[in-house]
Amino acid sequence: MKISVLTIFPDFFPAVLGEGMIRAAREKGRLEVAIVGLRDFTDDSHRTTDDYPFGGGAGMIMKVEPIDRALLGLGVGEKQARPEGSRVVLLSPQGRAFTQEIAIEYAGLEHLVLVCGRYKGVDERVSAHLADEELSVGDFVLSGGEPAALCVIDAVARLLPGVVSTFDSVESDSFHSGLLDAPYYTRPATYRGWSVPEVLLSGHHGRIARARREESLRRTAERRPDLLAHAQLSPEDRRYLAGIEAAPALDAGGGTAMPPERKADPRATRPKGRPRAEAAARRRPTAPKGPSARSKPRPKPAAQLRSSRARKTSARRGE
Numbered sequence: 001m002k003i004s005v006l007t008i009f010p011d012f013f014p015a016v017l018g019e020g021m022i023r024a025a026r027e028k029g030r031l032e033v034a035i036v037g038l039r040d041f042t043d044d045s046h047r048t049t050d051d052y053p054f055g056g057g058a059g060m061i062m063k064v065e066p067i068d069r070a071l072l073g074l075g076v077g078e079k080q081a082r083p084e085g086s087r088v089v090l091l092s093p094q095g096r097a098f099t100q101e102i103a104i105e106y107a108g109l110e111h112l113v114l115v116c117g118r119y120k121g122v123d124e125r126v127s128a129h130l131a132d133e134e135l136s137v138g139d140f141v142l143s144g145g146e147p148a149a150l151c152v153i154d155a156v157a158r159l160l161p162g163v164v165s166t167f168d169s170v171e172s173d174s175f176h177s178g179l180l181d182a183p184y185y186t187r188p189a190t191y192r193g194w195s196v197p198e199v200l201l202s203g204h205h206g207r208i209a210r211a212r213r214e215e216s217l218r219r220t221a222e223r224r225p226d227l228l229a230h231a232q233l234s235p236e237d238r239r240y241l242a243g244i245e246a247a248p249a250l251d252a253g254g255g256t257a258m259p260p261e262r263k264a265d266p267r268a269t270r271p272k273g274r275p276r277a278e279a280a281a282r283r284r285p286t287a288p289k290g291p292s293a294r295s296k297p298r299p300k301p302a303a304q305l306r307s308s309r310a311r312k313t314s315a316r317r318g319e
């Protein structure tokens with residue numbers, strides 16, 4: 001596939017495009033990246049790409065003409081007559097939130113064009129008449145679209161066929177599988193008294209796979225319970241989740257089905273960044289009551305994985 005980037009800072013890119021997975025994708029002929037300098041599409045001696053906002057106010061606005069001309073030069077100028085498999089994306093904090101699902105969608109395109117804004121933003125006519133969509137890489141404001149473009153290029157490059165040698169690794173990545181990924185360790189097995197979970201040293205592939213799956217489920221339930229609503233879960237996964245305090249109640253189809261008393265659970269509205277311990281303490285009084293609610297034994301492999309965390313905490317406390 002080809003990714004074209006429209007920018008007023010073309011020098012931002014070469015070093016990053018020449019490293020790691022993006023480099024591998026380019027060298028394997030899977031990805032072509034064209035960096036298009038918007039100043040090459042200006043017609044004044046100062047090569048102006050921005051101007052004052054109509055109506056006044058602080059900050060400069062990127063002009064529509066250089067972007068329009070650059071898109072025409074790439075053969076994707078007319079929105080209604082764009083070649084099939086091409087997409088023009090304006091990077092913007094106001095756009096649709098970039099996800100792994102969108103990265104997969106983009107990896108199936110033939111030509112993705114990323115338009116990088118700068119300053120106070122981009123003349124709205126680019127969004128209204130030239131771009132197919134706006135895309136945000138998160139709820140924060142960058143000074144320009146270039147770092148956002150690099151995020152997109154990197155996430156897409158590693159999905160192209162043959163770029164990552166073991167695609168299994170991509171498939172178990174966070175979000176790709178619908179869950180957060182499991183934790184990983186490498187040698188040494190013990191470092192400063194911090195040990196790797198024993199199950200990972202057992203050489204028993206079935207037990208290791210199950211322990212990883214359960215750790216994936218557990219941390220997804222704790223950190224991103226929203227993901228469970230759309231995850232593909234086996235009956236075994238559901239049984240495991242049923243024993244996890246942090247897990248939302250699941251309906252038979254995999255979606256979350258909160259009983260009324262759990263809808264008031266403060267974790268549902270926990271502001272981002274609130275310390276987990278505080279949130280846990282706050283939610284305890286509202287945890288479902290009943291003989292089985294607290295007495296369920298936690299499944300074993302994940303308990304083994306957790307034991308390293310307990311050891312880590314003890315070590316930190318100097319116990």
Ligand SMILES: C[S@@+](CC[C@H](N)C(=O)[O-])C[C@H]1O[C@@H](n2cnc3c(N)ncnc32)[C@H](O)[C@@H]1O
Nearest residue numbers: 091092093117118120136137141142144145148
């Ligand atoms: C300083 S920002 C402009 C922000 C704009 N005034 C607003 O509040 O929506 C300049 C450019 O950086 C890029 N940008 C900033 N934050 C971004 C984000 N979270 N995702 C994608 N692009 C972003 C966009 O291309 C944007 O036009």
